[in-house]
Amino acid sequence: MHLRFIHVVWMSLANQQLVPSLDAISSFGWMYHSLSICTVKGVLGCMSIGVGHSGLVFSACSMGNGTSRLYSALAKTLNSSAASQHPEYLVSPDPEQLEPIDPKELLEECRAVLHTRPPRFQRDFVDLRTDCPSSHPPIRVMQWNILAQALGEGKDNFVQCPVEALKWEERKCLILEEILAYQPDILCLQEVDHYFDTFQPLLSRLGYQGTFFPKPWSPCLDVEHNNGPDGCALFFLQNRFKLVNSANIRLTAMTLKTNQVAIAQTLECKESSRQFCIAVTHLKARTGWERFRSAQGCDLLQNLQNITQGAKIPLIVCGDFNAEPTEEVYKHFASSSLNLNSAYKLLSADGQSEPPYTTWKIRTSGECRHTLDYIWYSKHALSVRSALDLLTEEQIGPNRLPSFNYPSDHLSLVCDFSFNEEPDGLL
Numbered sequence: 493m494h495l496r497f498i499h500v501v502w503m504s505l506a507n508q509q510l511v512p513s514l515d516a517i518s519s520f521g522w523m524y525h526s527l528s529i530c531t532v533k534g535v536l537g538c539m540s541i542g543v544g545h546s547g548l549v550f551s552a553c554s555m556g557n558g559t560s561r562l563y564s565a566l567a568k569t570l571n572s573s574a575a576s577q578h579p580e581y582l583v584s585p586d587p588e589q590l591e592p593i594d595p596k597e598l599l600e601e602c603r604a605v606l607h608t609r610p611p612r613f614q615r616d617f618v619d620l621r622t623d624c625p626s627s628h629p630p631i632r633v634m635q636w637n638i639l640a641q642a643l644g645e646g647k648d649n650f651v652q653c654p655v656e657a658l659k660w661e662e663r664k665c666l667i668l669e670e671i672l673a674y675q676p677d678i679l680c681l682q683e684v685d686h687y688f689d690t691f692q693p694l695l696s697r698l699g700y701q702g703t704f705f706p707k708p709w710s711p712c713l714d715v716e717h718n719n720g721p722d723g724c725a726l727f728f729l730q731n732r733f734k735l736v737n738s739a740n741i742r743l744t745a746m747t748l749k750t751n752q753v754a755i756a757q758t759l760e761c762k763e764s765s766r767q768f769c770i771a772v773t774h775l776k777a778r779t780g781w782e783r784f785r786s787a788q789g790c791d792l793l794q795n796l797q798n799i800t801q802g803a804k805i806p807l808i809v810c811g812d813f814n815a816e817p818t819e820e821v822y823k824h825f826a827s828s829s830l831n832l833n834s835a836y837k838l839l840s841a842d843g844q845s846e847p848p849y850t851t852w853k854i855r856t857s858g859e860c861r862h863t864l865d866y867i868w869y870s871k872h873a874l875s876v877r878s879a880l881d882l883l884t885e886e887q888i889g890p891n892r893l894p895s896f897n898y899p900s901d902h903l904s905l906v907c908d909f910s911f912n913e914e915p916d917g918l919l
């Protein structure tokens with residue numbers, strides 16, 4: 493039983509009428525296709541999303557008693573949250589309602605599912621700071637394009653990757669294993685097309701608060717048996733940070749709305765009461781679109797200028813920019829008045845060069861090895877204490893990514909940040 497995701501139109505629920513509001517459609521660029529019952533195949537549960545008189549109606553059912561704790565946890569999540577869903581774009585359930593999961597236990601469950609897979613690659617953190625330690629624990633940020641399931645199986649044509657290696661039941665555990673291995677305080681993800689049935693329920697039970705903003709017209713929806721649109725997601729640990737404000741940004745290029753998005757959130761550290769802005773984005777892909785990405789990047793920078801009130805608060809911007817460092821959009825970020833630096837340059841001997849790759853795949857069009865993913869940060873107000881080194885070419889192997897060893901065609905980037913006690917100058 494699979495989900496056939498019909499373009500469920502964004503509905504105006506004024507007066508509880510399910511009348512598609514044309515301005516909502518035009519502003520979200522969603523085409524009214526048809527309202528229908530979609531059946532979502534969860535991990536071992538299934539949830540039917542119907543359109544009823546009071547909005548989106550859910551019913552969840554379990555698919556059998558062979559559920560391990562991981563899946564039963566998820567099935568329970570689907571059951572407990574579905575009924576209480578307010579159809580405002582499937583606002584995620586109140587994490588208070590879901591009992592916490594022990595990360596060690598979840599890691600064990602994932603490893604049990606992955607017992608036939610080769611062992612995880614070992615990646616080490618490179619220590620980048622020699623000066624005095626900060627008085628507060630560092631803030632660990634993970635940037636990762638996790639490869640949308642529908643694109644990996646449907647459109648991306650990773651011709652050297654065995655279809656078996658892309659099976660969601662196991663690939664999702666590889667993704668979770670990577671997250672649990674590095675335990676980031678903040679997660680900035682792209683190509684998330686299993687937010688509501690996998691990452692949101694599980695990560696909220698690990699103590700994260702999540703936000704999801706899908707592409708207005710996701711290429712996933714072109715793929716048969718898709719799981720809904722892909723988009724950006726931002727998760728942060730609630731015991732460390734308080735959400736001050738959150739903005740979903742639909743990026744424009746030359747004043748036109750585009751199909752790419754960003755999320756920008758202002759968080760306050762509960763330990764230090766220091767505030768900072770964290771943003772995630774995924775810019776337009778493919779060669780020939782360089783000017784388009786440059787325009788999207790300028791739009792994002794303008795939004796971030798406004799949100800940080802002209803860089804009054806420190807900023808971290810994570811993303812799959814789909815751009816090499818030679819591209820205009822990279823230069824815009826590197827020379828922005830927001831005073832940003834790219835964290836992964838610090839792994840190089842001279843501190844000035846980006847890594848040789850952050851994504852490495854083989855498509856029908858040939859081998860693509862590129863540096864497209866970055867973590868930008870306010871270079872005066874923040875310090876990078878360490879960064880997770882990349883997989884070596886030997887670890888990646890001749891068939892490149894994704895593979896039985898690694899779940900995405902993009903590598904995760906992970907950095908530990910600390911506030912500079914006395915910002916060196918302007919932010």
Ligand SMILES: NC(=O)C1=CN([C@@H]2O[C@H](COP(=O)(O)OP(=O)(O)OC[C@H]3O[C@@H](n4cnc5c(N)ncnc54)[C@H](OP(=O)(O)O)[C@@H]3O)[C@@H](O)[C@H]2O)C=CC1
Binds near residue numbers: 711
């Ligand atoms: N009909 C309409 O009016 C419109 C339709 N669309 C739909 O959206 C889709 C475009 O979506 P959009 O997100 O803007 O497109 P992008 O060009 O940004 O890429 C979409 C995805 O394809 C991946 N990708 C990049 N290069 C290749 C490649 N060579 N082969 C296969 N996959 C690749 C990208 O992954 P990565 O980032 O990891 O490289 C990205 O996740 C269209 O296919 C269409 O379905 C969009 C707008 C309007």
Ligand SMILES: [Mg+2]
Binds near residue numbers: 637639640643683
């Ligand atoms: Mg991709």
